[in-house]
Structure formats: structure tokens, C-alpha cells
Amino acid sequence: MQPATTPSNRPVSDTEPCSGVRKPSSREIIRKIVDALNDIAGVETVFKNGAVHPGGPHYRLAGMSGPISIGEDECRALGALIDAFNPTNAFIIGNAFGLSGVFVAAMMQARRGQRTVTLDNQSEGEGQRIARIAEQLRERLGCDILINWKGSSPVDIPAAAENKLYDFIFIDGLHRHPQVTRDFFGILPIATPNAIVCWHDYWMTGIPKSVEEAQRAGFQCIKVNTSCEMVFGSRDEGVFNTICSLFENTEAPKRRLRPGAFLKLCCALTSAAVRKRIAAKPR
Numbered sequence: 001m002q003p004a005t006t007p008s009n010r011p012v013s014d015t016e017p018c019s020g021v022r023k024p025s026s027r028e029i030i031r032k033i034v035d036a037l038n039d040i041a042g043v044e045t046v047f048k049n050g051a052v053h054p055g056g057p058h059y060r061l062a063g064m065s066g067p068i069s070i071g072e073d074e075c076r077a078l079g080a081l082i083d084a085f086n087p088t089n090a091f092i093i094g095n096a097f098g099l100s101g102v103f104v105a106a107m108m109q110a111r112r113g114q115r116t117v118t119l120d121n122q123s124e125g126e127g128q129r130i131a132r133i134a135e136q137l138r139e140r141l142g143c144d145i146l147i148n149w150k151g152s153s154p155v156d157i158p159a160a161a162e163n164k165l166y167d168f169i170f171i172d173g174l175h176r177h178p179q180v181t182r183d184f185f186g187i188l189p190i191a192t193p194n195a196i197v198c199w200h201d202y203w204m205t206g207i208p209k210s211v212e213e214a215q216r217a218g219f220q221c222i223k224v225n226t227s228c229e230m231v232f233g234s235r236d237e238g239v240f241n242t243i244c245s246l247f248e249n250t251e252a253p254k255r256r257l258r259p260g261a262f263l264k265l266c267c268a269l270t271s272a273a274v275r276k277r278i279a280a281k282p283r
């Protein structure tokens with residue numbers, strides 16, 4: 001396993017959180033990230049008003065069909081958890097061009113966070129180029145606590161975790177079964193007893209099965225009806241009750257077919273592919 005781009009992205013030591021400085025809000029951090037991404041590579045809006053539920057917008061890099069980031073409303077949901085729990089260490093499976101990783105790191109760095117680790121195998125789209133953009137974004141936002149690793153879940157989780165335990169874990173890699181379940185069992189050994197585990201895209205095929213396994217392993221889970229449906233779980237009853245108190249639009253996780261969202265996703269992917277082919281045609 002190796003750093004996502006150059007060794008320069010290795011933090012020299014754990015970084016102290018900023019003190020005496022006003023903490024930036026979720027919205028401020030999102031704006032900075034989107035502005036920086038626009039400057040670095042250009043971004044396109046996807047699912048402007050949400051995919052499964054009202055929310056969004058999501059983003060992808062200009063001229064690419066994927067990967068697609070979590071929605072702005074979903075960043076705010078993660079931000080609400082970070083505000084409430086002040087996690088120390090976060091681990092993210094699936095970094096893409098860095099939107100969620102930099103968001104989590106910037107939120108945590110302005111609070112009491114010490115480390116955010118992302119793991120991505122660069123398998124989606126123009127993987128290497130996308131990883132370089134994620135690294136530029138990390139540098140632009142000054143996220144010293146963030147380290148982006150190139151590697152595959154679950155095999156590379158132990159090396160990326162560097163003997164630390166994580167109290168905030170976000171699973172957003174490949175969404176197919178059984179990969180999401182493998183991701184869950186991969187993160188269990190590095191999770192603190194009171195860790196919060198977050199899944200993105202509950203509406204997609206592999207996530208409900210992973211959440212069921214988590215419930216069998218003692219996690220209580222709640223689904224928040226964000227744009228693409230996020231599930232948050234914990235083995236700690238107090239943590240779980242606090243999570244439930246933070247969100248309004250919630251329900252117990254229960255798999256439902258979402259043909260409308262599936263259609264929206266297909267349209268978003270094919271329209272980008274068609275535009276790319278037209279642009280590539282010699283005139």
C-alpha cells in the first residue's frame with residue numbers, strides 16, 4: 001500500500017487543533033471545498049435537488065461521468081455528527097476526488113480531531129488523476145490531519161489505520177454486495193467501542209446487507225433520509241440516542257427499491273458519457 005500520490009502527503013506528526021479561532025461551519029467549509037475544486041479541475045453539479053430524497057447538490061469533476069460525491073446536505077449531516085461528538089480519528093473508505101475526506105478533516109481539524117485517514121484503490125473513473133486532484137484539494141484547504149492512502153478495502157485497512165483506533169468511520173467505497181459487508185468487517189477491528197459508523201447510498205444494493213450484518217454485530221442503526229440516504233450506527237446506546245436526537249427525517253433502515261433514483265443515476269452517467277464522446281469527435 002502507498003500514499004495516494006507522493007510521500008509529501010504524510011503528516012509529520014499529529015496536529016493540534018486550532019485554538020482561539022472561530023470554528024468554521026459546515027456551510028463555510030463546503031463553499032471553500034467547491035470553490036477550490038472549481039479552481040483546480042472544475043466541477044459539475046449532479047442531482048441538484050437530491051437523488052432519492054430532497055437534498056444535494058452532489059458533484060463530479062468536469063468532463064467525467066464518475067465518481068459522484070456525497071451531497072452538500074450529506075456533508076452537513078456528517079458535520080452535525082462531528083459537532084456533537086468531536087471525534088478524534090476518522091477513517092473513510094472511498095475518497096474519489098476528496099470532497100468528503102477534506103470536509104471531514106477540515107471540520108475535525110477546527111475542533112479536537114487528530115487524524116482523518118482515507119483509503120481508495122483508484123478503481124473508479126480516471127483513478128490516478130482523480131487522486132491527484134484529491135491531494136491538491138487537501139493542500140489547498142490546509143488539512144494537515146488528513147492522509148490519503150492508495151489501497152483496497154478490506155485488505156489494506158490495517159496498514160492504513162497505523163495502529164490507531166477510530167471513533168468516526170465512513171463507508172463509501174464500492175456499493176455492491178458483498179464488498180460493503182467486507183468493508184464493515186474490515187473496519188470492526190479498528191473501531192472504538194463507541195464508534196459511529198456511517199454508510200452512504202443506503203438505497204443501493206450492497207448497503208442494506210452490510211447494515212444488517214452491523215445490526216447482528218450489536219450496532220443500533222438509524223437511516224437519515226438525506227439525498228442518497230445515510231445510515232448511522234453505534235454499539236453504544238448513549239451515542240446512538242444522541243445520533244437519533246440530531247436528525248428529524250429518520251426511519252429504521254429497511255430496504256426499498258428506488259427506481260426513480262436508479263433512473264436519475266443512469267441519466268447522469270450516460271449524459272456525461274455522451275458529452276465526452278461528442279467532445280472527443282474530430283471536427
Ligand SMILES: C[S@@+](CC[C@H](N)C(=O)[O-])C[C@H]1O[C@@H](n2cnc3c(N)ncnc32)[C@H](O)[C@@H]1O
Binds near residue numbers: 151154
Ligand atoms: C462514491 S466514490 C467516493 C466519494 C467520496 N466519498 C466523496 O463523497 O467525495 C467511491 C470510491 O470508492 C473507491 N473504491 C471502490 N472500491 C474500493 C475498495 N475496495 N477499496 C477502496 N476504495 C474503493 C473508488 O475508487 C471511488 O473513488
